[in-house]
Amino acid sequence: MPAAADAKTDLAQPWASDVHRVLKSAGVTHMSYVPDAGHASLIDLFAADPDVVSNVLTSEQEGIAIAAGAWLGGKRSVLLLQSSGVGNCINMLSLMTIARFPLLMLVTMRGEWAEFNPWQVPMGRATEPALDAIGVRTFRTDTAEDLVEVAGSAAALAYEADQQIALLISQRMLGKKIW
Amino acid sequence: MALDRRTAVAALLRDRGGLLVVSGLGSPTYDVHAAGDSDANFYLWGAMGSAALIGLGLAQARPDRNVLAITGDGEQLMGLGGLATIGVARPRNLSIVVVDNGHFGETGMQRSHTGCGLDLAAVASACGFAETGVAADMAAVDALRGTLHRPAEGPRLFVLKVEAENPPRSLPPRDAVFLKNRFRAHLGLPVT
Numbered sequence: 001m002p003a004a005a006d007a008k009t010d011l012a013q014p015w016a017s018d019v020h021r022v023l024k025s026a027g028v029t030h031m032s033y034v035p036d037a038g039h040a041s042l043i044d045l046f047a048a049d050p051d052v053v054s055n056v057l058t059s060e061q062e063g064i065a066i067a068a069g070a071w072l073g074g075k076r077s078v079l080l081l082q083s084s085g086v087g088n089c090i091n092m093l094s095l096m097t098i099a100r101f102p103l104l105m106l107v108t109m110r111g112e113w114a115e116f117n118p119w120q121v122p123m124g125r126a127t128e129p130a131l132d133a134i135g136v137r138t139f140r141t142d143t144a145e146d147l148v149e150v151a152g153s154a155a156a157l158a159y160e161a162d163q164q165i166a167l168l169i170s171q172r173m174l175g176k177k178i179w
Numbered sequence: 180m181a182l183d184r185r186t187a188v189a190a191l192l193r194d195r196g197g198l199l200v201v202s203g204l205g206s207p208t209y210d211v212h213a214a215g216d217s218d219a220n221f222y223l224w225g226a227m228g229s230a231a232l233i234g235l236g237l238a239q240a241r242p243d244r245n246v247l248a249i250t251g252d253g254e255q256l257m258g259l260g261g262l263a264t265i266g267v268a269r270p271r272n273l274s275i276v277v278v279d280n281g282h283f284g285e286t287g288m289q290r291s292h293t294g295c296g297l298d299l300a301a302v303a304s305a306c307g308f309a310e311t312g313v314a315a316d317m318a319a320v321d322a323l324r325g326t327l328h329r330p331a332e333g334p335r336l337f338v339l340k341v342e343a344e345n346p347p348r349s350l351p352p353r354d355a356v357f358l359k360n361r362f363r364a365h366l367g368l369p370v371t
Contacts, residue, residue: 053239065226065229065235065236065261069236069240070236071236071363091225095226
């Protein structure tokens with residue numbers, strides 16, 4: 001799956017190993033995901049990491065609940081998803097904001113830059129306002145350097161200050177999907 | 180004759196030992212509270228569809244402890260995809276008990292999918308759960324109580340067939356931060 005996904009983007013993801021390292025040093029030991037081509041390398045790195053428990057989800061909101069359970073048991077869980085999946089999460093995010101559960105979501109953006117598929121555009125537009133409306137703070141990154149730095153800061157804000165954070169990785173940075 | 184839900188849940192939680200419990204919103208939360216409040220309970224008042232998956236996250240974080248998610252048929256039906264995720268994750272320390280009255284009891288007793296014949300134990304079995312079953316009398320509930328404390332090969336789901344009725348509500352605290360921190364403190368974890 002990840003190899004096939006890689007073949008569908010024209011950019012490698014050299015930032016993935018840095019983000020993996022930063023999240024590991026922030027104490028992340030659990031990861032769940034709905035696949036996205038933009039996350040393919042990071043998913044591979046976590047899945048191959050013997051110190052990390054990985055869960056593949058049928059829908060992104062499951063990863064929100066898993067992160068809450070992990071925190072109840074003393075563990076730090078990160079959720080990898082694409083912007084379309086944010087729409088699946090909205091009511092489940094009420095759990096995180098009302099209970100002040102730490103949450104870190106890494107969201108790869110679609111529908112905002114050189115997008116071929118019009119069906120990605122509405123949720124791409126709604127991603128940031130929807131997260132804002134439910135009380136999740138967003139950070140947007142447009143370069144790999146920025147992403148690595150923001151990932152570390154966002155992890156601290158989430159897991160140390162009990163905040164709910166979505167890191168939006170711009171489609172411009174991820175590169176164009178090849179059709 | 181189906182089970183009385185309060186009697187069945189109380190029997191299931193008798194001598195619970197180190198069992199960690201997550202309860203689904205609505206009647207299962209009231210049932211678990213009525214059986215006796217505990218710092219090892221995390222009660223849900225919302226986030227419908229999350230109970231079993233919070234159980235999964237907790238079970239994976241604490242593989243040394245048995246985790247029990249007690250929820251209703253409507254709540255579990257909303258989290259049906261989660262059964263696939265749990266089946267693949269295959270935790271050995273997670274049990275799900277669905278208190279099944281075949282109805283959406285909190286909202287006016289509208290008939291649910293299980294009331295129309297859907298078999299949640301069969302769904303869990305198809306998702307690769309290690310053990311599934313249905314308890315419709317107290318002898319089966321008493322046997323199930325023992326099962327919850329025994330080691331498993333993978334996740335388990337059991338359905339309690341209960342009467343469609345709303346006993347008087349037994350209300351736990353609604354402050355989610357309090358419930359979270361109380362639970363973590365019980366496990367010796369720092370609270371913020």
